[in-house]
Amino acid sequence: MKYFHSCNKIFNELENTIHNVKQSGFRQHQSIKILGTPLFIKIIIDLALPQIQQINNDAFNFALDSYQIDNLNGSQFQFDSYNVIQIFNKHLEYIDLDDWIVCSSVDAVKLPAYVYGNREFVKDLHNNPEKVLEAPLVFNRYDFSLGINEFKHGNKHYKLNLDKVMFTVDIVNPKDICRKRYL
Numbered sequence: 001m002k003y004f005h006s007c008n009k010i011f012n013e014l015e016n017t018i019h020n021v022k023q024s025g026f027r028q029h030q031s032i033k034i035l036g037t038p039l040f041i042k043i044i045i046d047l048a049l050p051q052i053q054q055i056n057n058d059a060f061n062f063a064l065d066s067y068q069i070d071n072l073n074g075s076q077f078q079f080d081s082y083n084v085i086q087i088f089n090k091h092l093e094y095i096d097l098d099d100w101i102v103c104s105s106v107d108a109v110k111l112p113a114y115v116y117g118n119r120e121f122v123k124d125l126h127n128n129p130e131k132v133l134e135a136p137l138v139f140n141r142y143d144f145s146l147g148i149n150e151f152k153h154g155n156k157h158y159k160l161n162l163d164k165v166m167f168t169v170d171i172v173n174p175k176d177i178c179r180k181r182y183l
Contacts, residue, residue, distance in 0.1 A: 010078065031061040035079075036086035038066045133161055 041064050150159045
């Protein structure tokens with residue numbers, strides 16, 4: 001059943017793309033694909049899309065998919081195909097944490113963050129904290145919406161690349177993530 005829903009969604013998207021190309025020809029646009037709760041999608045439409053249009057005059061295709069808070073399973077959505085996803089920590093099981101860094105909290109003055117990810121990558125962060133700037137990130141929605149994206153290590157200040165933030169997560173208890181993944 002999972003396989004059917006996953007394939008059906010991909011097939012429908014392909015069918016729609018073919019139909020659109022037949023109707024209006026092939027036009028190449030950059031696309032941004034977003035998945036989140038209905039409230040998150042509304043916030044994106046009201047606040048983010050107008051700012052994107054102001055920053056960049058190029059035409060974008062936007063795909064905004066929503067799900068109900070208690071109705072998300074990994075078979076419905078191809079997470080790798082989205083640019084931004086807002087999910088809740090109970091749904092983190094659908095993300096391969098070996099491929100992502102989860103930042104529960106990032107503060108500009110100090111780093112009281114819970115960072116989860118591939119064990120080797122996290123070990124390497126102790127000696128080379130700049131590596132976190134290269135990693136794709138899962139970010140706490142609270143920190144992301146407040147624009148908290150800096151940290152200090154030693155005497156240097158680092159600013160996270162928000163283009164690397166692929167998922168935003170509503171985290172109630174960050175230790176839940178640790179228990180699910182490593183214990």
